Amino acid sequence: MELVARRDLILVVSGLGLGLVALGLSRLRRRRVARGQLWASPLTTCSRRAIAACVEAGAEFRFVPIHLAKGEHKLPQYVALQPYGKVPAWRDADGFDLFESRAIMRHVAEGTQLIPTDAKALALMEQWISVEYSYFYPAFMPIMYMRVLKKAPLDETKCQQLRTELEPTLDMMEAHLKLSGHPYLACGQFTLADLTYLCYFQVFGAAGLQDALDKRPALSHWWLRCSARPSWKYTVSHAVVADYACTSDPLGRAKPWDP
Ligand SMILES: N[C@@H](CCC(=O)N[C@@H](CS)C(=O)NCC(=O)O)C(=O)O
Structure with missing residues (x-):
């Protein structure tokens, strides 16, 4: 009888332990913060998708405006980052480069509430x-x-x-x-x-x-x-557009993002 009770106790304790580990892991997953740099033109649809994802995900990122009318997206140094010469583009703090707005939104949102676990x-x-x-x-x-x-x-x-x-x-x-x-x-x-x-x-x-x-x-x-x-209000706000208007060198003058 005593043996059975001890076995049950062990089962309950290990069950609780596993539960706590799972809870800890899910908390850890929720804490991931993307860090990097986003090249985008705030008036375009694809850029807005990426900007909104970064802001919503709480990413720590530098926003680098790309002026399409000036052809900045066709500059060789930008095309090295985005081979189609389109906005947006993303670079992780560790140097990992990514283009395509939907891929960027998924990447920066990984581990946040923007991607459900259910x-x-x-x-x-x-x-x-x-x-x-x-x-x-x-x-x-x-x-x-x-x-x-x-x-x-x-x-x-x-x-x-x-x-x-x-x-x-x-x-x-x-x-x-x-x-x-x-x-x-x-x-x-x-x-x-x-x-x-x-x-x-x-x-x-x-x-x-x-x-x-x-x-x-x-x-x-x-x-x-x-x-x-x-x-979303930030994404379509004048703050983004103002940053956009006053930039002349998209690759050399990244500005820290200021919410
Ligand atoms: N599938 C790409 C589309 C990128 C794209 O077409 N971007 C447009 C703005 S929405 C652009 O850069 N246009 C300038 C051009 O094509 O010269 C994405 O989702 O990132």
């Missing part, structure tokens, strides 16, 4: 990031090029056709937000699934799509909730 929430986050890249971006971006950036000749028929392609994704987001009962796309917390879309909704009005948002109440509330976050 398997289903994580899978949903990946689903919505994939929807953004596969369906949302291809339909939205050409409209943005025509109506906002005016880099392509305006073709209203084409815009209408692209909008028709975008609508099912907006419907799916609306239905998912309504049915899941969650305030955010992947779960109850703000994750990269939400963050990756903010750069587009920021310019929805300018892209002539405001009514597409207004007629979807769950999506409208989600946008209000997300765009009120301090990280």
Whole structure:
């Protein structure tokens, strides 16, 4: 009898020990802070994704503005960092280089609340990031090029056709937000699934799509909730744009980020 009790005690104590180790490890995972340097143009969608991820993740980073109009993204020293000559680009404090905004957002957010640990929430986050890249971006971006950036000749028929392609994704987001009962796309917390879309909704009005948002109440509330976050306000604030305006040498004059 005494033996059984002792064995049970040992089991309980080792169970508790394992639990504490697991708790410690999960705490440790949550404490990771990205450190490095971000080259970006704060007025562009891809840069905004990366800036918001850095700010939201609490990364310690130097922000290096790249002036697209001056062609700074085509300078050889920048192309050595981003071989396509596009923004953004990232360098870890240990010298590890990375480009592509979605890769940067994942890297700087690793070990933070922006990436859920729950398997289903994580899978949903990946689903919505994939929807953004596969369906949302291809339909939205050409409209943005025509109506906002005016880099392509305006073709209203084409815009209408692209909008028709975008609508099912907006419907799916609306239905998912309504049915899941969650305030955010992947779960109850703000994750990269939400963050990756903010750069587009920021310019929805300018892209002539405001009514597409207004007629979807769950999506409208989600946008209000997300765009009120301090990280997003900073990302689209004059502070970033002012840094951007006063820089002449993108690689030589990195400025410490000042929240
Ligand atoms: N897939 C890339 C796209 C990068 C990209 O196209 N960046 C644009 C701004 S959103 C750019 O640098 N444009 C300037 C150019 O192409 O010359 C990413 O997500 O980082």
